[in-house]
Amino acid sequence: MILHHPRPLTVLLTLGAALFLSACTDDGDSAAGTVTETMTVTPGATMPTTTATTTGTPDPGTPTLATTTTQVTPPTTPDRPGSCEPDFFLDEFTSPVVMFCDGAWARAGQAQTDHVLVFHYRDGRWLSHPHDGRDVFTQYPCYDEENLRATGAPEELISQVSLCEPEDEQG
Known part of the structure; x- marks a missing residue:
């Protein structure tokens, strides 16, 4: 299978893995858990860096709240030159x-x-x-x-x- 859009697939797979992991950590506590996904995009990089963390222990019957934060880091450039006009x-x-x-x-x-x-x-x-x-x-x-x-x-x-x-x- 040839994938033409790797970024959306990566996000979906990561989010799915985070949700799966949050479901697997059930220790009987009925408090709803939170999945937080942070994606850092650096210009010039081919793939974004994604981390997912799970807090709390979700109840299998309770929907899980997912928060996604995307941070774009601009490239470092020297001060722009002044106009000579x-x-x-x-x-x-x-x-x-x-x-x-x-x-x-x-x-x-x-x-x-x-x-x-x-x-x-x-x-x-x-x-x-x-x-x-x-x-x-x-x-x-x-x-x-x-x-x-x-x-x-x-x-x-x-x-x-x-x-x-x-x-x-x-x-």
Whole structure:
């Protein structure tokens, strides 16, 4: 016999086995028993995992209450990347220009100005990444190379920012 729908058959067989087991555990107590079936479905798995438990001792003449719980576990995925469209930087700039963006890190600024910031995409939004100091001559923000690497900034971004020198002001 060829079975084309193994999942419904598995559920029926499991439920039937649980009911059979609940009927077989009669020790003379007339309290109605409960059969609980839990099915966990994991995406990508070929067959769901099913467990059935019986509590109480059912009376052979009493209908048994069956409860089925299905739990679907979503696959684990990394945070979705942030959009690199300039409109996503309107919280910080009125006319944003994006100079670098990989979905996790960005460098953006106000059009036709020197106001440029580094952003890190966290918790579903672009957050300004704090600078580590200011260049002593230009007073532009600078970044500590080791700190950027430690927080996961990509090489392409690191090569675009002003890196702090030992004589640069901190803060």
